[in-house]
Amino acid sequence: MSLQYSKIGSVGVLVEAQSAQQSLVSLDLPELRALFEREHLLVLRGFRSFERVDAFTEYCELWGEISLWPFGKVLELVEQKQPEDHIFDSNYVPLHWDGMYRPEVPEIQIFHCVSAPGENAGGRTTFSNTAIAYARASETDRARWAGVRGVYERKMEFYHSKSVAPIVTKHPTRGYTVMRYCEPPKEGDSAFINHPLFSFEGIPESETREFTQSMKKALYDPANFYAHEWKTGDVVLSDNHTLLHGREAFVSGSPRHLRRVHVLGKPALKNPHLEFHQ
Template sequence: MGPLPAPGTSPEFGVMITPRQAHTHIGELSPCWLRMLVQSHQLVVLRGFDSFDSPESLERYCATFGHIMMWPFGAVLDLQEQAAPDDHIFSNSYVPLHWDGMYLETVPEFQIFHCVNAGDHADNGCTTFASTPQALRIATPEVRELWSRAEGTYQRSVQLYSNRTRAPIINRHPQREFPVLRFCEQPVAGDDTFINPSQYSFSGIQDSEEAALIDSLVASLHDPRAYYAHQWQNGDVVLTDNFSLLHGRERFTRENGRHLRRVHIHSTPPQSNPHVPSQVDARS
């Protein structure tokens, strides 16, 4: 077990685990131990292990890790470029930092990613992760004060859901109470090729403070101490804490074969989303 591989300054979160012996299967590792590692380090990379030869075998493994969050399509989402995508996650574009489940009634605690095909080119779409506790530590007291007053409202419609979420920038981890950030990064200004962006607005601050809010969040979340871009290798499995991290994706070369699979795992009990309208209205 060692630190994450990263150029320049290494991020101050996450660990990588490699096998001591060839042909060690991921299933031989204790799921309880792995959950504890994810909760301690926020991100765990398993590299060089034998893993999964089908979506069904991935789903069977994930069922040992915890209670799977089911979608209308099932447990496993295939993240592949589509010929005519209706959303940016199925294109070859970058994906801004966000947290999964932000528009749903429940928010998954863990994400499990499996790399089926890393792609044929060097520019093959790193998945990006930002540690929000680290970003909070990096920020100055003046910046944290600005964040503490701000609340973001985001709206998005896709085939599987159409909803709005309203979340203070500074939140609390729902299980362990330390502060985290909830922020949905926006596409690069003027990029009219980006498919189906979220709509957003901020309250609790002056209009004149919005640029400073966004710039400071982006700067802290992309600081090398808080930011990690995972360069995929075939067979990699990445386990993440969705309550603490934000994640996104770098652009990759069109039609390069990049193929990931993703499964969401609920906490016990499942974590209700306090930021969607039904929950917000219930608190009002």
């Protein structure tokens, strides 16, 4: 039987289980991979949940080699009581791509929602398809973005790194145009913990605000933007080379718990933007 799916907004598709007993491994993997490569974002909903974290990583390994972090294969995204970084806070996370500060950049992110934050608690994960955003951009915006490089430095528990990346670049293996951009946190947001350092090269400083505003307008356009509201048990796969992602703030103390795994490409992409990594 061929895979049944439906579009979710302008970015991504939803594949729903036929019954609560259906496991993800019952889906034809080559067919699912072809769908992923075409759509860049898959939401797999209603399937039999992973009882243990090992069952989740075993499933992820079907997609490729898992990137190892100092904490292992799985990042537990849960609010911490006294977070030292915004990732572990209930605050928003600006758009970015994963692995931008790491020696290797993962191809796929796989999320498993262990516990949804609850209705009206916020905490949607945001996705922007940069290939569509660029394809739809005006000549004025394309000219504004051409030649601009983002300079980003971030120090947190797992690394201290600096990356310099052109805003407009090519997908590392497929050749189409994508954008790489780490969105600056909102100005004057003192609640944002562990602010990364950032600047933009290739434009006069006086034009930086206009530049960041044009990026925001393009990346959050509903034609290429999707915010995923989690349901417990959801598994989401996202193309990290084409999309950017972030998070909306959620109600502190809500039971939001996601697990995230990074799957490397074959071969793994050596980070072309890394200036230093400690």
